[in-house]
Amino acid sequence: MTPTNNAGLHLADFSLDALQCSEKGYGFAEFRQLPKARQLRWPDDVLEQWVFDHAGHDPFLNDYGEIDLSGIDWQVETLPVEDFVAMPTGPSDGDAIECYEADPDHSIAVRKHGVHMGVKLCWETHGTWKRWPIVLDRDLINPGDQGLQLVEGRTRVGVLRGRMLRGQPIAERHLVWIGRPSKRSAT
Structure with missing residues (x-):
């Protein structure tokens, strides 16, 4: 799934970032410092469990991809x-x-x-x-x-x-x- 064009931040907007942070070995510690992740102003536990762990998970993209996470x-x-x-x-x-x-x-x-x-x-x-x-x-x-x-x-x-x-x-x-x-x- 490709990032959405709607205003705001959506789950797909984080897919590549989450994958790259995981593959580099720095994981969530790096991901949470990214400007987009910091823009959400979410608790780390929520950011990690939902966005970092599931931004590239197709069922989550299907079910929650249209939600503006910044809202x-x-x-x-x-x-x-x-x-x-x-x-x-x-x-x-x-x-x-x-x-x-x-x-x-x-x-x-x-x-x-x-x-x-x-x-x-x-x-x-x-x-x-x-x-x-x-x-x-x-x-x-x-x-x-x-x-x-x-x-x-x-x-x-x-x-x-x-x-x-x-x-x-x-x-x-x-x-x-x-x-x-x-x-x-x-x-």
């Missing part, structure tokens, strides 16, 4: 577990949550090295994830829509749903990054 403000919020039961993800990866839900213990067990160290411990101790998923106000995806949509964290939400279905301990509330329409763009 999103981010906050950490807590959501009750019930909100995740029916929360959709993008149509291109629409069945991903259910795949992880089917075997949550496996999804936890394979995440034990590098940045994933402590994932199992977080689930066992706190009944929640180690790293906060990325969620969008659906109005950003399709103006006029209400509710929230999971952008990144399909494994985490699948594990949550699977543990809930199996009667395994889970927290009543969970931290997430929520992107909402920017107040900067409204003025």
Whole structure:
């Protein structure tokens, strides 16, 4: 997919930058210093999980390519577990949550090295994830829509749903990054 011509910054505008930073070996540390990335003024965790990790991922480009990323403000919020039961993800990866839900213990067990160290411990101790998923106000995806949509964290939400279905301990509330329409763009 080629960069969009619409005003603002879009996911495809970062595809080549993310690839080059990954291939050079400097990774996210270099990517976050690029002028376009700094222009977003996003929390590093959101920038890394969504833009750096997925700018070249076709399903993400299909589902979120039209969104002006510069029109999103981010906050950490807590959501009750019930909100995740029916929360959709993008149509291109629409069945991903259910795949992880089917075997949550496996999804936890394979995440034990590098940045994933402590994932199992977080689930066992706190009944929640180690790293906060990325969620969008659906109005950003399709103006006029209400509710929230999971952008990144399909494994985490699948594990949550699977543990809930199996009667395994889970927290009543969970931290997430929520992107909402920017107040900067409204003025």
